[in-house]
Amino acid sequence: MTSRPLTPTARVRRLRRRITALFALTSAVGLVGMAVFAVQSDDRRWRQQLDGTMGQDTSWAIGLLVTDEDDRLDARELAETMGTGCPPLTVLSVPSADDAGLQVDHAPRRPCLTVGPADIQAAGEAAIHAEDTAASDRRTTDGRPVRLLSEPFYAPDAVAGEGPQGAIVTMAETSDQRADHRRLTWLVAGACTVLVCLSAAVGHLLSGRAIRPALAALRQQEAFLADAAHDLRTPAASLRTLAETALRGETDRTDVLRRTLRLADGMGGLVDGLLTRARLMSGVETLAREPLRLDQLVEGVVEDTPGAGHRVTVETQDTVVVADPDLVRRAVANLLGNAFAHGHAPGESADVRVTVTRDGTVTIDDAGPGLPPRVADALFERFRSGAGSTGLGLSIAAWVAHAHGGTLTVLPGQRGGAHFALKLPS
Structure with a gap:
C-alpha cells in the first residue's frame, strides 16, 4: 500500500519536528558528555582524597617499624x-x-x-x-x-x-563517599534530563518561529491558488460555451467576437487583481510612499472609471496624505466599481456620493439595497463576491488600507445603501 504524499504544509511541519529533535539531540550529547566528565571527576576526587588520608597513616606506620639484630x-x-x-x-x-x-x-x-x-x-x-x-x-x-x-x-x-x-x-x-557519589550522579542525571527537555521545548519554539514565514507563505500561496481557481472558473467556462456555440454556427460571428473580447478584458482585469492581491499578501509589493493630493487623485479616479448611466456626486476638501498613488488609486477605483455594481436596484442606475475630508478619509455612499445583517465584516474576505463580480475588489482595497497603516470600514448608509470609509494616515 503506497503512502499518500505529504502536503507542503505537512513537510514544513515535519521539518520543524526534525529540527526540534536535532536541537534536543545536540544538547543531549553535550550535556551527557559534561555529566559523564563531572561524575568521573567526582569519583576520582573522593578516591584521591581517601588515598591521601590513608597514605598518611601508612607513612607514619612505616616510620615506627624497626628491625632487630x-x-x-x-x-x-x-x-x-x-x-x-x-x-x-x-x-x-x-x-x-x-x-x-x-x-x-x-x-x-x-x-x-x-x-x-x-x-x-x-x-x-x-x-x-x-x-x-x-x-x-x-x-x-x-x-x-x-x-x-x-x-x-x-x-x-x-x-x-x-x-x-x-x-x-x-x-x-567507603559507604558514605559512595552514597554521596550516587546522590551527585542522580542529581546530574536529573538536571540533564530537565535541561534536555527544556532544550527540546526551546528548540521547538525557535523552529516554530523560524518556519512561521514559510507556513505563512504557503498559506498565502494556497489562498492565491484557491482565489485563482475560484474566480477564473466562471469566465473560462463562459469562453468554452461561447466557442462551442460559435462552432455550431448558432451565433453571429461579430457577436461572438464582441463577447469574447469582453470576456478577455474581464479575465485580464481579474488576473491583474489576483496578482496584486498576492503581492500585497506576500509583502512583495513595496509601497512607494510620497505626499499626494488625495482629493485630486479621487477626482481623477471618478473621471476615469466607466460609469455610464450612473450618477456620481463628488465633494472634496484639499487633503494631503503620504501614500502610494498607484495602490490608493486602485483601492478607490475598486470601491467605486463596487458601488456601481451593487449600489442600486436591478434595472436602475446607481446614485453614488464620494467625499474626501481633510483627515485623509474617503467615503463612498450608495443608495442601493444595503447590507444584509451580520455580513459587513465578511465583505473583505476572499470568496465574498456578489453576482457578476470577482470578489477581489474589496479584498484588495482592504489590503491597501492595512498596508498604509489605515483602515477600511463599511456601515449601513444614511440613504439605505452601504457606507464605505477608507482612512489613510496624513
Missing part, C-alpha cells in the same frame, strides 16, 4: 604507639625464596574492618611488585565497601636496586 621486623613499637585496630594496619614482609606468599608480621587483634586474607595478600603483593603505593576497592566479610591501600617499605640498610622488604596495608570504609 637478626634483621627481623619488630612491629611492637608500632602496635604500642598507634592503635592499629582502626584503621586496621597489617604489616606484611617478603619471606625467603622457599615460602609462598607474604608473611604477616603484624595484624590487629580487633580490627574495625575485616576483609579476607587473600585480599590483604593481593594488596601487599601489588605494592611490592610495583614498588609504589597501590589502591583497590574491595568488600568486607560482612559486605561493606572498603578501599585498600598498601605502601611498600625498605630495609634500613637496603642498597640501590634492592626490592621492598614488605608492605603495610590499611583500609577505610
